[in-house]
Amino acid sequence: MNMLAPKPAATTPAALSTPADFAALPKVSRLRPVLAQLLPPLLVVVALMALWQFAASGPNATLPPPSKVWTDARDLITDPFFDNGGLDKGLFWHLLASLQRVALGFALAAVAGILVGLLIGTSDFAMRGLDPIFQVLRTVPPLAWLPLSLAAFREAQPSAIFVIFITSIWPIIINTAVGVRNVPQDYRNVAAVIRLRGPAFFWKIVLPAAAPYIFTGLKIGIGLSWLAIIAAEMLIGGVGIGFFIWDAWNSSNLSDIIVALTYVGLVGFALDRIVALAGRFATRGTSAS
Amino acid sequence: MDRFLDISQLSVAFPKAPVPVLREIDLQIARGEYVSVIGHSGCGKSTLLNVIAGLLPATAGGVVLEGREIEGPGPDRAVVFQNHSLLPWLTCYENVKLAVDQTLSKAMSRAERSDWVLENLALVRMTHAKDKRPSEISGGMKQRIGIARALSMRPKVLLLDEPFGALDALTRAHLQDQVMDIHASRGTTVVMITHDVDEAVLLSDRIVMLTNGPNARIGEILEVDLPRPRDRLALAADPRFVAARTAVLEFLHTRHANPALAAA
Numbered sequence: 001m002n003m004l005a006p007k008p009a010a011t012t013p014a015a016l017s018t019p020a021d022f023a024a025l026p027k028v029s030r031l032r033p034v035l036a037q038l039l040p041p042l043l044v045v046v047a048l049m050a051l052w053q054f055a056a057s058g059p060n061a062t063l064p065p066p067s068k069v070w071t072d073a074r075d076l077i078t079d080p081f082f083d084n085g086g087l088d089k090g091l092f093w094h095l096l097a098s099l100q101r102v103a104l105g106f107a108l109a110a111v112a113g114i115l116v117g118l119l120i121g122t123s124d125f126a127m128r129g130l131d132p133i134f135q136v137l138r139t140v141p142p143l144a145w146l147p148l149s150l151a152a153f154r155e156a157q158p159s160a161i162f163v164i165f166i167t168s169i170w171p172i173i174i175n176t177a178v179g180v181r182n183v184p185q186d187y188r189n190v191a192a193v194i195r196l197r198g199p200a201f202f203w204k205i206v207l208p209a210a211a212p213y214i215f216t217g218l219k220i221g222i223g224l225s226w227l228a229i230i231a232a233e234m235l236i237g238g239v240g241i242g243f244f245i246w247d248a249w250n251s252s253n254l255s256d257i258i259v260a261l262t263y264v265g266l267v268g269f270a271l272d273r274i275v276a277l278a279g280r281f282a283t284r285g286t287s288a289s
Numbered sequence: 290m291d292r293f294l295d296i297s298q299l300s301v302a303f304p305k306a307p308v309p310v311l312r313e314i315d316l317q318i319a320r321g322e323y324v325s326v327i328g329h330s331g332c333g334k335s336t337l338l339n340v341i342a343g344l345l346p347a348t349a350g351g352v353v354l355e356g357r358e359i360e361g362p363g364p365d366r367a368v369v370f371q372n373h374s375l376l377p378w379l380t381c382y383e384n385v386k387l388a389v390d391q392t393l394s395k396a397m398s399r400a401e402r403s404d405w406v407l408e409n410l411a412l413v414r415m416t417h418a419k420d421k422r423p424s425e426i427s428g429g430m431k432q433r434i435g436i437a438r439a440l441s442m443r444p445k446v447l448l449l450d451e452p453f454g455a456l457d458a459l460t461r462a463h464l465q466d467q468v469m470d471i472h473a474s475r476g477t478t479v480v481m482i483t484h485d486v487d488e489a490v491l492l493s494d495r496i497v498m499l500t501n502g503p504n505a506r507i508g509e510i511l512e513v514d515l516p517r518p519r520d521r522l523a524l525a526a527d528p529r530f531v532a533a534r535t536a537v538l539e540f541l542h543t544r545h546a547n548p549a550l551a552a553a
Contacts, residue, residue: 189362193364
């Protein structure tokens with residue numbers, strides 16, 4: 001029973017091996033959907049740029065138009081890798097510093113969050129004891145943790161990482177716990193019939209069944225981390241995209257801020273997609289059925 | 290009579306319910322017998338199966354399999370669930386393999402277990418899809434994998450919980466024939482829950498008819514005295530088949546009509 005539809009990618013080698021007049025055919029059909037995807041956002045971006053240019057061109061305009069951003073911050077846009085020492089670095093280095101903090105804080109939050117989530121998902125006592133505390137703590141805004149963590153760690157770097165950690169851990173805990181509690185009765189019945197118990201039941205049934213929930217938590221967590229690091233870096237200083245923005249504001253480089261914001265958005269988008277992709281890879285067919 | 294599977298004075302009540310779901314069920318099933326349990330929806334057919342499977346506790350009475358009382362679920366009573374219950378993150382092969390590894394790891398070496406998985410997949414003619422995940426195959430194929438998984442545990446009793454209920458008529462007929470073949474070749478004892486009269490008559494040695502629940506009892510047991518192997522086309526006009534079918538229909542629709550429909 002050949003139920004699989006032929007993969008679209010399979011046409012490529014076939015097209016390459018056929019004569020040139022045939023090779024042209026599939027190429028067109030492959031380009032069209034790409035264009036259909038790319039064209040609308042491109043058109044909208046151009047239109048918005050035009051609108052912005054028009055709105056910011058008047059004599060009383062407070063923000064620079066795109067043309068001025070380009071002339072002001074040209075070296076910043078075209079060369080993200082320069083390094084003149086101190087804080088005078090390309091955006092790549094600032095983003096890299098921020099990403100390193102996020103990576104460390106988020107990794108710690110993922111490990112701790114999944115472990116605690118598994119615990120309160122399996123133990124009613126832990127659930128009743130910890131859940132009310134978590135419900136209160138998770139509403140504390142990220143930056144409110146900063147003074148306390150500065151006092152505790154007495155250094156900027158670990159404080160920023162702690163803020164990332166404490167911001168992103170709550171959705172990871174809560175989603176993991178929900179995932180563990182929602183393991184379908186069907187799967188539990190199957191496990192019961194084949195006498196799968198204890199750690200084996202946990203590894204072979206609970207963890208894979210909860211994986212889609214866990215990755216939902218991780219996806220929310222990485223988004224919150226990126227939100228928190230920008231704000232935290234504005235306060236703690238040093239190399240990092242957050243402080244870069246704050247520094248640019250203090251020296252009235254509005255164009256630099258706009259360029260930095262674009263990069264922040266793109267990186268945040270990329271982070272979200274990377275976690276989503278990892279989730280799709282790790283959970284395989286689970287969420288599809 | 291050979292008391293291979295012996296259900297005696299079995300009553301099942303759920304907490305907080307005033308009347309039990311099942312009351313004083315007595316049923317003896319011989320080795321290799323194919324028994325169907327039929328009744329209107331809500332009469333407790335699935336409850337009965339779950340008690341035999343050990344997934345539900347009996348309130349009074351009990352179930353004895355080969356002289357040992359049933360306590361909790363186990364691979365000697367493999368269940369084919371109505372909704373297939375395959376694990377979606379495993380391939381078809383891995384789904385069966387998990388059951389084999391878990392239940393036969395002492396009896397077989399690693400290579401033997403792998404061969405045994407493939408043998409059971411071949412039995413339900415699903416070898417071609419062994420590396421697909423459940424989301425990539427049709428409902429009938431999923432149910433075949435479910436049957437292969439259950440059979441691979443070498444169960445003493447195979448419990449089928451409306452296994453073909455969610456399938457279209459053609460797929461269902463095809464699977465029924467396969468189950469008949471498997472029953473003939475492996476000689477497994479089968480208890481099947483169904484609400485399909487034709488299916489019950491075609492497949493069973495005996496049909497257990499339950500009265501309406503709650504407080505359901507065994508209303509009648511019909512012996513289906515048809516020679517095996519059975520052929521659905523030849524039987525369609527066979528007077529013994531028609532008589533058995535009529536007897537079950539008469540029980541279900543005249544003497545014990547569906548209370549939900551009667552009220553409407």
